[in-house]
Amino acid sequence: MSLEDTNAMRVKLGLKPIQDDNSSQNNEKSAESNYATLKADEQKQRESEEQRVNIERTRNKLQLNKRLKGKTLGEDTGEDDAKKWAKRLKRKQKEAAERVARAQLEQDNLYTQDDSNYNESHLSGLRVGHNVDDFAEGKDHILTLKDGAVLDDADDELQNLDLAEDERGRERAELSKGVKARQYTGLDDEEFGADGAAKKPALLSKYDEELAGADSGFRLGDATAHTSKNTTDNHDNSTLTQPTEKLNKTLLSLDYLKNEQPSDFLKEGDVGFKKPKTKKTKKRSTRKAEVVDGDMQIDTSTSTHVEMKPPAPRERANLEHTNMIDDDDLQIALAKQRRDKQRRSKAVRQKKPEEIAAEIGELDEIDMRRNGEETEKEFDGKAKSLVLDDTSEFIRTVQMAPQQEAQEVHESVSVKKEPDLSVDGDQPLDVAADMDVTIEDVDGIKKEEEKGEQSYQGDGGFEKESTANTPTNPPTHTTHAKGLGSLLASLKQQGQIEALTPEQRERERVQSESLHFLADQRAREVVREEHRQRIRLDETKSQQDRDRELRSRDARSAQEDKEAFERNYKPSVDIKYHDETGRAQTAKEAWKYLNYKFHGRGQGTKGQEKKLRQIEMERRQMAMTSGETPLNVMGAFQSRREATGSAHMVLSVGNRGAAPQSDSLFDAGSRLEKRSGGSGNAVESVGNRAGDDTTASTSTSTLAPPEDNQHTQANGTSSFVPVGSSPAPEQQEQPAKSTFAPIGSLGASTSTGTGAGAQAGGLKLGGKITFGKRKSDTGEIKQQNKQPRLD
């Protein structure tokens, strides 16, 4: 379709026709013209450039031609005779000779100047490559310029060949010794400067020389480095006289005031001392002393009076028993101060010796009342001094822990014997504590210490008390060495055997009745059979009579049986389901299981996993330590006890059961507790002996951590009897007829018939283990316990 047709059609359609006229031709034309103009321009530019270059060239030529003035070689000079030329040549030679001579003269003058005015000042500032010390006195040393690179900017250095050689030899020897010689020796030696003053070594100071270059040497005319003023020429005979003031710089003045009372504090202008050096040895010594101290405290710590005394007596003990007295003067001064202080404190207290004597007498009386050597001894120890703090208490318990276990069994009886000395012994103890301050002689402490050791080494009462008062063992299983009883008890404690509910008991009773009935039935059957036999064999009666009699008898017996059956036969039906693993199922589980079976499809994977997890959980719970909770509460309690150093934890205060908030409150509580804890043995003796050995009674109180249970189980006694619930009467209620089943059947206690006896047996053993008791309850109990001793 051509353009004309298209345009006609466009017009018909109402569109404007296309002006195709020359759009493309226009483009070509313009492009051509553009190209032409571009060409023309380029041509023009080229021409102008050419012209410029031409102009330049001609100008250069002109300039060159300007310099070529005068005559050329080829041209005639005008004076062409040889005579003139020779003359000129001669003159030129003469001038040159003169110039040379003059230079020579100058040079000569330079070297042949008179050396009368050449002195040391000319050499001042010149560097000598040796130490001043290296130059031996009274000897001439010839110094020469040292070789060096020409291009180096380093200034000239003088050196003596011999000395340099020596130095090099020394270096070589040093190197041949190897690297080890220069390495760190382990001695933290200080470096000493030239003036003898010590200075701290820098880090890796051994490399300083290599990095910075040896800084030996000095400069001539340098006043600080050397003092020789009379160096002539190259001779240097410097003396090694050091200025005295430099030597004395670090010396201390020796005169001091002897009569002056030394003060503990640093005065202004006093010379201080370096701390870290002395500290190390001292620390070791104090630690040693503390152990001794700890021993001392152990025998005294049984007393309940907890009053934080200043550590003065302890300090004295340290001085006595460690060989740390290295400064007699210091000791004397300290003793003097101490005496002063004591005198002052005495004056304040105004306590007379008579009073003290009276108090001691009182103490003795009390002692006499308590018959028993051990207590007396301990009490003596107690009376003399008393240092108790949390740390020592904790250390002591930790030390005692291993022994405690071993002795537990044997001591159970003797613990009972301990009299209640701290119940009313509190008051005199206070006095004793006061006394401690007034004790002047060190001998007293010595004696006391000896006593302490006695009671420590002999298996005296204190260890027993420690077992009674501070149980720190982690909760463990009771040993099964005691027999079936303890085993059952422990199983019960772990919750593997459950106590019987009343319904269960009722059912048991019924079951046993039915068993009786069955046995009776059997016996009656036997009797009847005998009768029957007798009738059958009876020859006196006719066959008819015999038959009749038998029939009537049978009818009667049937009637009897029926009545008995109705009366006595009460079967207890307990349907139990077990899954594939043998676990007992609950009703719901069983229903689910049967349902799955019936419908022919199993549980989903998720459900199976869940079930497995549950089983695992149960298993773990069974294997858990006795007295432990899933949340590890007992473990937490244990760690808490170790952290606080007290054998208890205050769970709540008051009726509201509020937890103690502040530390101060807690501390106060701990102090109270300690007091009561110390008097634990007293409480024991007051308390009744609960139950016989088979009854495992456990008291409940916040004071009694799990090993207490264990302890009491082993002993059959409780150490905190008045505190807890009294389980003894409850055990008497148990049915006497319950018998022991073999252990094997314990596990199968779920089966209806045979487990009954075993459960009953377990029940007989069981006390109440009530750790998770209401906190408010225990709080109350504790307060009751504490109240009498608070004042």
Added chain:
Amino acid sequence: MGLIEVIANDRLGTKVRVKCDSHDTVGDLKKMIAAQSGTKPEKIRLKKWYSEFKDHITLYDYEINDGMSLEMY
């Protein structure tokens, strides 16, 4: 500005070469195609790939140049 030739092709046997101005709208183009092929202009749909051209927009705006072929439905 200027004459362009566009090829419109439905692949069913109708192929039309149309001369038009680049400033014509697509509607104008459709009229031209309708005049040549005999279908109604309102029935014609012009596409390039999947974008359908709208009637009131010029070929220049769609960047339809000389010799391009459009899909016609």
